Amino acid sequence: MPRLLIDTAKGRMASIVLALVTMVAGSTGMASQSETVEISITAQQGFQFEPTELEIPVGAEVILVFENAGIMGHNLHIPELEVMTDTITPGKTETVEFTFDEAGTYAFRCEVPGHAEAGMTGKLVVQ
Known part of the structure; x- marks a missing residue:
């Protein structure tokens, strides 16, 4: 027992x-x-984003606020994540949320025809 x-x-x-x-x-x-990180990317006049490069911690939930300060419609596309905003008119903003699960460098661009070729590109460095 x-x-x-x-x-x-x-x-x-x-x-x-x-x-x-x-x-x-x-x-x-x-x-x-x-961890949640809020970032802002602005489409500027002259076919450019501001900033063109951002650092983000791996695994963080990202809240991206995209603003159009230009004079024509723009959008923001991160191809590797299949994240894309609508094409927004000047003075408007759009917010998207996503997570980077892996470290690396991720390109973003404006998909309005001719805009990326004119310089509307950038990168997100995930560490």
């Missing part, structure tokens, strides 16, 4: 240790995934 009590106690201890390990691992993962 005492052996059964010892086995039961060992089982409870193992359950407690497993629960603690799970809580610690879970909370560590949650901390790294909960």
